[in-house]
Amino acid sequence: MRIDMSDLVSATDLARQSSWMLKEVAAGRRFVIVKGNTPAGALVSIADLEKLKAAEGDLATVGQSWQAMPSHVAFADLAPLPPSAPRHALPIGIDEDDMSTVWLDLEQYPHAYCTGTNRSGRTTFLQAVCEAIMARYTPQEAQVVVFDPDMRLTDELTDEYRTVYLYDPSRIAQAAHELAHKLDQRRPPPDLTAAQLREWNPVRPKWFFIVDDLHLLSGSSSLSTVLAPLVEPVQNARLLDLHVIAAITSDNWNAKGRSNKLINAMDIGGATVVVLDGSPRETIIDDVRPASRLPGHAEFYERRSGGRMIQIVAPYAAAESTKPEESNSDSPPQRMPDPTSPQDFLDALGIDDVATWQPQWSESVVSDGDVVVPFGLSATGPAVLNLTRLGHNAMPGLIVGRTGSGKSEAIRTIMLALGASYSPEQVQVIVLEKWSEEFTEEAKLPHITVAQDWAAFADVIRAELKRREQAATMDAEPELLVIADELDDPYFMQDPTLLRDVVESYRLKVHLLVTAQTLRRHVEMIWPGQRVGSSAFRLALASIWMADARILIGSTNIADSRADCGAAFLGSADDGESTPVRLFFTGERLDADSAQTVRDHLIERIATVGAPRLDQ
Numbered sequence: 001m002r003i004d005m006s007d008l009v010s011a012t013d014l015a016r017q018s019s020w021m022l023k024e025v026a027a028g029r030r031f032v033i034v035k036g037n038t039p040a041g042a043l044v045s046i047a048d049l050e051k052l053k054a055a056e057g058d059l060a061t062v063g064q065s066w067q068a069m070p071s072h073v074a075f076a077d078l079a080p081l082p083p084s085a086p087r088h089a090l091p092i093g094i095d096e097d098d099m100s101t102v103w104l105d106l107e108q109y110p111h112a113y114c115t116g117t118n119r120s121g122r123t124t125f126l127q128a129v130c131e132a133i134m135a136r137y138t139p140q141e142a143q144v145v146v147f148d149p150d151m152r153l154t155d156e157l158t159d160e161y162r163t164v165y166l167y168d169p170s171r172i173a174q175a176a177h178e179l180a181h182k183l184d185q186r187r188p189p190p191d192l193t194a195a196q197l198r199e200w201n202p203v204r205p206k207w208f209f210i211v212d213d214l215h216l217l218s219g220s221s222s223l224s225t226v227l228a229p230l231v232e233p234v235q236n237a238r239l240l241d242l243h244v245i246a247a248i249t250s251d252n253w254n255a256k257g258r259s260n261k262l263i264n265a266m267d268i269g270g271a272t273v274v275v276l277d278g279s280p281r282e283t284i285i286d287d288v289r290p291a292s293r294l295p296g297h298a299e300f301y302e303r304r305s306g307g308r309m310i311q312i313v314a315p316y317a318a319a320e321s322t323k324p325e326e327s328n329s330d331s332p333p334q335r336m337p338d339p340t341s342p343q344d345f346l347d348a349l350g351i352d353d354v355a356t357w358q359p360q361w362s363e364s365v366v367s368d369g370d371v372v373v374p375f376g377l378s379a380t381g382p383a384v385l386n387l388t389r390l391g392h393n394a395m396p397g398l399i400v401g402r403t404g405s406g407k408s409e410a411i412r413t414i415m416l417a418l419g420a421s422y423s424p425e426q427v428q429v430i431v432l433e434k435w436s437e438e439f440t441e442e443a444k445l446p447h448i449t450v451a452q453d454w455a456a457f458a459d460v461i462r463a464e465l466k467r468r469e470q471a472a473t474m475d476a477e478p479e480l481l482v483i484a485d486e487l488d489d490p491y492f493m494q495d496p497t498l499l500r501d502v503v504e505s506y507r508l509k510v511h512l513l514v515t516a517q518t519l520r521r522h523v524e525m526i527w528p529g530q531r532v533g534s535s536a537f538r539l540a541l542a543s544i545w546m547a548d549a550r551i552l553i554g555s556t557n558i559a560d561s562r563a564d565c566g567a568a569f570l571g572s573a574d575d576g577e578s579t580p581v582r583l584f585f586t587g588e589r590l591d592a593d594s595a596q597t598v599r600d601h602l603i604e605r606i607a608t609v610g611a612p613r614l615d616q
Helices: 020-026 046-068 122-136 169-184 192-201 229-235 253-258 262-268 341-347 405-423 454-468 497-503 523-527 546-553 598-606
Strands: 031-033 040-046 089-095 101-105 111-116 141-148 162-166 204-209 242-249 272-277 297-302 308-311 370-376 379-387 397-400 427-432 450-451 479-484 510-516 539-540 567-570 579-583
Touching: 089 122, 101 122, 111 122, 111 262, 122 141, 122 242, 122 308, 141 169, 141 262, 162 169, 169 229, 229 242, 242 253, 242 262, 253 262, 262 272, 308 397, 341 405, 341 598, 370 405, 370 567, 379 579, 397 405, 397 523, 397 546, 405 427, 405 479, 405 539, 405 579, 405 598, 427 454, 450 454, 450 598, 454 497, 454 510, 479 497, 497 510, 539 546, 546 567
Parallel strands: 111 242, 111 272, 141 162, 141 204, 204 242, 397 510, 397 539, 427 450, 427 479, 479 510
Antiparallel strands: 031 040, 089 101, 089 308, 272 297, 297 308, 370 379, 370 579, 539 567, 567 579
């Protein structure tokens, strides 16, 4: 709405036109803006007020539309594409105005790139594209190459569609040269006549190149990219049945985006641009800028038709048709327990007074072959780890969460609980120390063998496996827990068969527990094809990967990276509802007057009994 500026009269004119002003006001055609008893600026026409009222009505309608926009839309809930939609249309979201399905028109715009700041929904957009490709094409019609330096798209496509998956920039650079050569072979033969060229219509699969994130593939400067060999084919994509779908940060756009040769090639070849949350100071294309937006909320821009606001579908959101009906039960919903206290841990161990407590290992019995220890507190009581179940289905126990979420604290609690509850003849632990002196205190326990580096870790494990293989019987052997902390680190790939051998040694009473920041790296590399959800122990802490939480516990409740340290969900053994858990923290003092932590007290008493059984 535009106010008619010609109808405005400055306050300085009021003295000279007081007679006319009074007539206009008296007739009800205008009013005076007044502060106190002094005219403050203008005579505004009643017609303008009517325009303003109409605009307020429009704004209310838009506001209702915004409120109706769901924060998450499942791919399965998208309305079918209308008959007018082109054959090569990929549905990726819903229109904010009429809630209709929005699609990428690959016939008009062969490429697409999505830009925004961190956690704005860039990877979600690529996940939606992957889902759409599999929904619209058969594996014979579409082949997908995934360049994934951020390692977030490992499980978005089935093997029938994903022909290449690379995450190492040097290998991606080599692949770009090879793909450029193969794309050159897709061009029409050079000796065709004009008539033959008009009829030339090869039957071949489309090639989709999915890139997450493009700015991570810059070369020695922001002006270069390891994908430079693909620039010319991308500009002529229509002749090659080629489509590049990329994500890239909007931060410092001129340096990272506008100067990127592949982005420019996509614009020349024809690209849809999806602009998410970001700084409005950045101009992405034409006059399109980011703005403050919720994750997945974006401006969908095509140069011929302009921009419109959309919500990108979330492939892992539950479809309306699959959501369980609301229960009529009066039972309250599950909630995260309050943070635990040091006394909570002692109570779970059955210790009344830590100052006078002594290990009673002679009374400790491994009932039914199970070694069970508490590591946290749920709404119904202690949350426990059944050590002897780890590995029974060829998968390790899994603790997954970002840095600072509580993974190492969970390990310390488990080791301390084992030492307090069972003798060294019943349980032994081998753990690799990632940081210097990380488990120095725990190493004082007679149950714990701490390896200082990968070589020592591998040596002691292989020696123990060999010894157990040669043992006449397993009856007298203690349960052995091997702990691999921070599986994301490269040293675990020096010998990936080691951990595979450990988890396959269940018959030797050997069990593996691993922690990782994500499932999408070494977990899936070391145990390819294994169903992660079949692990007997799955603990999801605060994580930056929503897909990880979905796989571990069937929910993304804990995927928010802002979740409290120690807040976790324990996956159900029968794939039922996961359990909210608060981890115990053993590094806290019982009270303000105490000089020692709970860990100090327990280790001091346990360390005086027994001796380490395993030697490095």
